[in-house]
Amino acid sequence: MADATANLSGPRGPKPRKALSRRNIILYGILALVSLYYILPLWVMVMTSLKGMPEIRMGNIFAPPVEITFEPWVKAWSSACTGLNCDGLSRGFWNSIQILIPSVILSIAIASVNGYALINWKFKGSEVFFTILIFGSFIPYQIMLYPIVILLREMGIYGTLWGLVLVHSVFGMPILTLLFRNYFSSVPEELFKAARVDGAGFWGIYFRIMLPMSLPIFVVAVILQVTGIWNDFLFGVVFTKPDLYPMTVQLNNIVNSVQGVKEYNVNMAATMLTGLVPLIIYFASGKLFVRGIAAGAVKG
Numbered sequence: 001m002a003d004a005t006a007n008l009s010g011p012r013g014p015k016p017r018k019a020l021s022r023r024n025i026i027l028y029g030i031l032a033l034v035s036l037y038y039i040l041p042l043w044v045m046v047m048t049s050l051k052g053m054p055e056i057r058m059g060n061i062f063a064p065p066v067e068i069t070f071e072p073w074v075k076a077w078s079s080a081c082t083g084l085n086c087d088g089l090s091r092g093f094w095n096s097i098q099i100l101i102p103s104v105i106l107s108i109a110i111a112s113v114n115g116y117a118l119i120n121w122k123f124k125g126s127e128v129f130f131t132i133l134i135f136g137s138f139i140p141y142q143i144m145l146y147p148i149v150i151l152l153r154e155m156g157i158y159g160t161l162w163g164l165v166l167v168h169s170v171f172g173m174p175i176l177t178l179l180f181r182n183y184f185s186s187v188p189e190e191l192f193k194a195a196r197v198d199g200a201g202f203w204g205i206y207f208r209i210m211l212p213m214s215l216p217i218f219v220v221a222v223i224l225q226v227t228g229i230w231n232d233f234l235f236g237v238v239f240t241k242p243d244l245y246p247m248t249v250q251l252n253n254i255v256n257s258v259q260g261v262k263e264y265n266v267n268m269a270a271t272m273l274t275g276l277v278p279l280i281i282y283f284a285s286g287k288l289f290v291r292g293i294a295a296g297a298v299k300g
Helices: 002-008 022-049 053-057 071-078 090-120 126-136 141-155 161-185 189-197 202-210 215-230 234-239 247-255 264-284 286-297
Strands: none
Touching: 022 264, 053 264, 071 264, 090 126, 090 161, 090 202, 090 215, 090 247, 090 264, 126 161, 141 161, 141 234, 161 215, 161 234, 189 202, 215 264, 234 247, 247 264
């Protein structure tokens, strides 16, 4: 009888919220406006890059192209003038690839070992070393340009791709070391001690235990480094020479050229081509990026 009375008393728990409540309308309205703010410039870039110059001169930059053409993309890649050379972004793309791959591998490999050693193999003065390393990440790059130029010149690698690789690797080290140190600190200490008891040494624990369980933080590091190195302009223009300029420097030369007719469609196509690599990498590994952040990448 008591159960029947309880069933007749109606449903219990919080009252369901309305799908179109005032709160939801305001929230989704703000999200829509913010999304429009970021999507609109991208829409203009894509539409402009698919139009011919006669159609662009007619105005209405928001309208889709009447006749789609990929000629601006082809020209931006293979024949647009970037200074004295008229081979488009293709040369800069391969220069950027040669800079990016060794820089990412070198910086992440060293930073991961640094973070692992600082949290599990503490040595005398390790905290002081870590403090100095982190302090280095807050020093403005601009005040260090001239000393680095002198250093690279004395090493005989100024104006080479390997000189720029070294610069990117060194400047990426502090923040990456912090990320790996904080991530490895979330690993149970008992796991590390058990491996020591079983006879595993420094490199055995690193390669057999730490690396297999650290895929998310490695993805975070890769995305941060790829984005920073690929989009870099300052280091590329200072530490290399015209034949070795990365893609971003060549993009600047195309967009800011003052000779001939201003081809907005080619400029937009060149900008889109330059941003494709970090965009593709982020979308391909976005879920792992979120996992890495949530698993301790920003824990202090």
